[in-house]
Amino acid sequence: MRYNTWKQSKEGKLLAMVWQMTRGNHAIIILAMIVQILLSLFPAGITYYVQLLATDRPSFNDLFTLRNLSIVLGVSLLTILLKQSSSIMQGYAMAHTKRNVESGYIRNLSRLTYAKVHDGMDNRNVLAITKESDMLTALIPMIYRSFIQAPVTILAFFILTMTLSVSLTLTTVALIVIVIFCSLLLRKMIKGINQKLFNRYSDLHQIFADWLRGYKVIIFYNALGFMQKNLLSTVEDTCYLSKKLIRIHSLQTIVIETMTYGVVVMFLYLISMQETPLKWQTFISFPTAFLFIRNEAIKISKGYVQLASTESAVRRLTDMLTGGQPADGLPDWNAPITKVEFRDISFSYENSRPILSQVSWSLHIGELHVLSGESGAGKTTCFDLLAGLRQPDSGDVLFNGLQITHYSSQSLLKRIAYVAQEPFILEGSLLDNFSFGNQVDRKKLLAYCNAFRLTHLVGHDEDLERLITGNDLSVGEKQRIAFIRALLKSPDIILLDEMTSNVDMETSQIMFDCMKEIAKEKIVVCITHDQPIIDKAVHVTVLRNGKLYEQKK
Numbered sequence: 001m002r003y004n005t006w007k008q009s010k011e012g013k014l015l016a017m018v019w020q021m022t023r024g025n026h027a028i029i030i031l032a033m034i035v036q037i038l039l040s041l042f043p044a045g046i047t048y049y050v051q052l053l054a055t056d057r058p059s060f061n062d063l064f065t066l067r068n069l070s071i072v073l074g075v076s077l078l079t080i081l082l083k084q085s086s087s088i089m090q091g092y093a094m095a096h097t098k099r100n101v102e103s104g105y106i107r108n109l110s111r112l113t114y115a116k117v118h119d120g121m122d123n124r125n126v127l128a129i130t131k132e133s134d135m136l137t138a139l140i141p142m143i144y145r146s147f148i149q150a151p152v153t154i155l156a157f158f159i160l161t162m163t164l165s166v167s168l169t170l171t172t173v174a175l176i177v178i179v180i181f182c183s184l185l186l187r188k189m190i191k192g193i194n195q196k197l198f199n200r201y202s203d204l205h206q207i208f209a210d211w212l213r214g215y216k217v218i219i220f221y222n223a224l225g226f227m228q229k230n231l232l233s234t235v236e237d238t239c240y241l242s243k244k245l246i247r248i249h250s251l252q253t254i255v256i257e258t259m260t261y262g263v264v265v266m267f268l269y270l271i272s273m274q275e276t277p278l279k280w281q282t283f284i285s286f287p288t289a290f291l292f293i294r295n296e297a298i299k300i301s302k303g304y305v306q307l308a309s310t311e312s313a314v315r316r317l318t319d320m321l322t323g324g325q326p327a328d329g330l331p332d333w334n335a336p337i338t339k340v341e342f343r344d345i346s347f348s349y350e351n352s353r354p355i356l357s358q359v360s361w362s363l364h365i366g367e368l369h370v371l372s373g374e375s376g377a378g379k380t381t382c383f384d385l386l387a388g389l390r391q392p393d394s395g396d397v398l399f400n401g402l403q404i405t406h407y408s409s410q411s412l413l414k415r416i417a418y419v420a421q422e423p424f425i426l427e428g429s430l431l432d433n434f435s436f437g438n439q440v441d442r443k444k445l446l447a448y449c450n451a452f453r454l455t456h457l458v459g460h461d462e463d464l465e466r467l468i469t470g471n472d473l474s475v476g477e478k479q480r481i482a483f484i485r486a487l488l489k490s491p492d493i494i495l496l497d498e499m500t501s502n503v504d505m506e507t508s509q510i511m512f513d514c515m516k517e518i519a520k521e522k523i524v525v526c527i528t529h530d531q532p533i534i535d536k537a538v539h540v541t542v543l544r545n546g547k548l549y550e551q552k553k
Contacts, residue, residue, distance in 0.1 A: 022140070023100065025093045029140075032089040035082050036149045042079055043292050044156035046072075090144065094137040101136060114389035139310060146303025150296035157289040164289075173293070193245045200238040207231050332411035337399050337492035338365050340386060340523055342548075345395035347381060355381050357546035358395070368519040370534055371527045372551075373543035379527045380421075382543070383495045386525075387416050417491040421498040421527075423482035425473060430457065431464035433481055440488045448484045451514070453507055475502040483511060487518070494518065496526040500533065512536065 022029055161169040211218065211227050218227055342361040348354040355378035363369050371379050384390040385397055388409050397404050404412055425433055434445055442461055449458040457477065458464060470478070479499055486494055496515070500508040512533055515524050526533065534540055540551040 022093055022097050025096050028089045029093050032086050032093070032144065033148055035086045035089070036144050037152050039079065039082055039086065040149045040152035041156050042075065043153060044160050044289070046075065047157070047160060047289060047292075086144070090141050094140050097140060098134070098137045114384070136310065139306070142303055142306050146299050146306075150299040150303070153296045154293050157293050161289045161293075193241060193248065197238065197241045197245060200234060200241055207234055330406065330408045333399070333404075333407040333415065334411070335400065337415055337523065339363070339398075339400055340493065341396075341398040341401070342382075342385070343396045343398060345385060345392045345397070347378075347385060347390070347392045354546050356385075356392075359546070359548050361541065361548050363523050363525060365523055366520060367539045368516050368537055369523070369525045370537040370540045371525060371543060372529065372534055372540060377543045378546070379543055380497060383418065383497065383525075383527070386493075387418065387495065388412055415492040416495065417486035417489045417493070418495045419479070419482045419486050419497060419499045421501070423475075423478040425468070425470040425478050425481065427467075427469045429465050429467055430481075433468070434464070434485050434488060436485070438489075445484065445488060448487060452480045452484060452510060454480055454484075476504070476507070479503060480507070480511075487514075491522065493523045494525070496524070496528075498527055498529070500528065500530050505532075508533070 019026075158169065158173070161172070207227075207230060211231065218224055340363040342359050345356050345359045345361075346354065347356045361382075371382065373379055381390070385392055388397065388404050391405075399412070431440075434440060442464070445464070446458065446461065449455060454477065457466075457473075473481070479502055483496075483499055486496075494515075500511055503511065508530065515526060518524055526537075528534065542549045542551055
């Protein structure tokens with residue numbers, strides 16, 4: 001019963017997380033634990049051996065015999081060998097654990113919901129994933145030192161001191177407990193500051209990333225001074241928190257050291273109060289044992305502090321690693337999609353006003369559908385709901401009159417193409433960016449590049465192997481690549497989000513004509529503020545205050 005209670009505690013769950021993430025290395029970890037236990041017994045064994053020698057040979061000169069020196073040298077070499085073996089095993093376990101954490105997250109991405117990734121994985125949290133995996137792997141040597149080596153060492157020396165003086169042992173242990181208690185009093189404060197410091201470092205990363213991303217705009221608006229002020233303010237806050245953390249750690253050290261010296265004074269006082277004189281060998285073994293017990297007790301205290309500081313990070317990392325959706329087992333969608341309906345759809349983000357309220361909307365093949373409205377009105381949210389990336393609070397999304405929740409989301413997404421307002425370009429070949437690893441018709445691809453004025457990038461088949469990065473392309477080129485990528489997918493539904501916002505008038509007209517032609521056989525929906533496109537479109541829907549209004553022509 002007590003075991004189950006501990007297993008459900010914060011510390012138990014953290015240790016279980018470490019054990020789970022070290023899969024494949026459990027044999028190494030168990031072997032390392034055995035080595036740590038042996039190392040933990042060595043100090044008590046040596047102290048006991050010296051005490052025995054001192055009993056038989058009261059002269060210190062008699063201790064330094066060839067036999068004794070050989071034993072000490074052999075034990076020292078064995079200790080060094082065991083320590084290095086343990087370090088190697090710990091290092092391997094840590095490296096493999098970090099690999100397991102990060103590869104596990106990458107593999108789990110395909111199972112995470114769009115909302116979890118989109119809403120939770122900004123630049124700050126990407127940094128957090130890396131730091132959290134480091135914090136998790138750092139728990140491995142801490143567990144060895146704090147929860148395996150330290151308790152065994154304390155137990156061994158406790159048994160040794162009990163043979164020397166029961167009263168001194170019990171009194172000293174009571175005083176050491178007070179030292180641990182004073183150390184743990186600062187645990188909560190250290191945990192809170194660690195979390196604040198972590199957040200400020202994340203803020204610094206986020207602001208700096210925003211700065212670099214908008215550097216051109218910042219220069220145009222002469223805003224470098226303003227951005228530097230924000231960045232320097234965050235740096236100063238980080239420095240302040242770092243200094244505060246250093247002060248608290250120093251306070252913790254002062255408390256522990258003061259209590260330790262108090263224990264030493266109490267120890268000397270207790271010796272003076274002894275009715276029966278103690279053997280002089282006790283003056284060798286007992287202080288040694290006391291110092292070892294005290295140091296190992298501090299290790300346990302620090303171990304709990306480290307567990308506390310990693311608690312929130314590991315909890316969030318666990319959520320990311322285990323938050324995937326299992327395979328739904330739903331049937332695949334196999335028919336062409338000819339009609340899309342929103343039936344009484346309501347939706348709101350967490351802790352925000354309603355975005356959509358009892359919305360009904362129908363989309364058919366045959367005409368280009370334009371969705372317009374103010375920024376933040378919820379146009380992109382409509383796309384997310386249509387594609388099944390988000391679930392409405394109430395109402396249904398229907399394809400051909402059937403609820404999409406009754407079918408496999410992956411099979412539905414195969415029939416939908418999406419062009420984002422900020423097109424995604426990966427570092428790789430042009431062909432990779434057009435196809436994302438899928439098979440494509442190269443002749444059709446070259447024809448599209450010619451039609452959309454990209455022959456300066458792809459004029460011939462061999463140009464597709466050219467390596468690029470996002471910095472090599474203009475925004476207009478990125479948008480055209482993304483548009484061609486959508487066409488090559490041959491979907492039933494094409495969702496376009498402000499895709500003509502960064503191309504010239506002539507290219508915009510070519511893309512509009514292409515959309516109109518494609519709309520004869522597919523459902524094409526375009527979010528736009530481009531007035532010429534709105535004027536030319538037949539079906540225009542305006543989103544305002546959570547409602548959709550059909551614009552009469």
